[in-house]
Amino acid sequence: METIGKRLATARENAGYRSAREAAETLQWTYSTYASHENGARIPKIHTVRKYARAFGVNASWLMTGEPKDAKEAVPFEPRDRIGAVPVTGEVQAGHWVEEESFSFHDNSYVPMSPDPQYPPDAQMAFLVRGNSMNRVVQDGDYVIAVRTGHSRDAVENDIVVVRRRIGELAETSLKRLRFVDGAWQLFPDSTDPKFQKPVYLGSIENGDSVEIIARVIGSYRPLE
The missing domain is CATH 1.10.260.40 (lambda repressor-like DNA-binding domains)
Structure with a gap:
């Protein structure tokens, strides 16, 4: 069955x-x-x-x-079918550690921008920015558009990337700027807030921490208020 x-x-x-x-x-x-x-x-x-x-x-x-038999039959209309849009797949926020996915998906969870034709559409995603750890670049409430690792060029110095850190079952997803400092790749906040200044070492495992880049940011979107 x-x-x-x-x-x-x-x-x-x-x-x-x-x-x-x-x-x-x-x-x-x-x-x-x-x-x-x-x-x-x-x-x-x-x-x-x-x-x-x-x-x-x-x-x-x-x-x-299991009904209807055709899995795609009567799938609700999605805005990207008409104008092209990038799906919002989560939030980025430094210092916010969660066990379960904390971002609530809604029927309109799309950024109204056509996918960048340089990259596969299904490899592009949007993240809602929370907090001010990157407020020199994007503000709380903005969206960043990113391409999954492996579907574009490798990240290089000064690129903004989506970073996943893990401690056991807890995970933090945030934005960082990639820099090569003192012979090592480091991930820096880009913020005016003194609380967000300390870098993270890429690939390091400290106190149970694992750090990896999961996507490279290629753009941003700010909704009109």
Whole structure:
């Protein structure tokens, strides 16, 4: 008997994600939670099913029940189908550590900008900026547009990047500026706030910390108030 987990795995594979971990890390989901839904250990709540359906481009009803038979039949209209848009996949905020995905997806969770034609559209994502750790560049409430690592050139000095830090099951996603200082790659805030001045070493493992670049920022968007 086909289960929600099996349909979720099918949707994930058809969306181009080779593994549950790749999907979770790319889409800013907690891996252990997503994996438990895909392997059938836990049944996701309806709002979570809708989030998965939007991310993988399938019908939420099909994920839940297997009906309609065509996974893409009657998928709700998305704004990107008409004008082109970049999906918002999470928030970036220095010092904000979470176990579960803290960003709430909505039907209009898209930045109204066409994907940059230099990069694959499905490798581009937007992040909502929270806080002032990069306020010399972007402000609280702005969005940054980024390309997943591996789908564009490697980050170079002075690029702004999306950084994932982990301590056990906790994760922090933030923006940093990449610099080569004293013979090592370091990730700096770019802020006027004295609280956000200390760099992080790329690839370091300190006190259980793992640090990696997950995307390179290629632009920003500021909604009109």
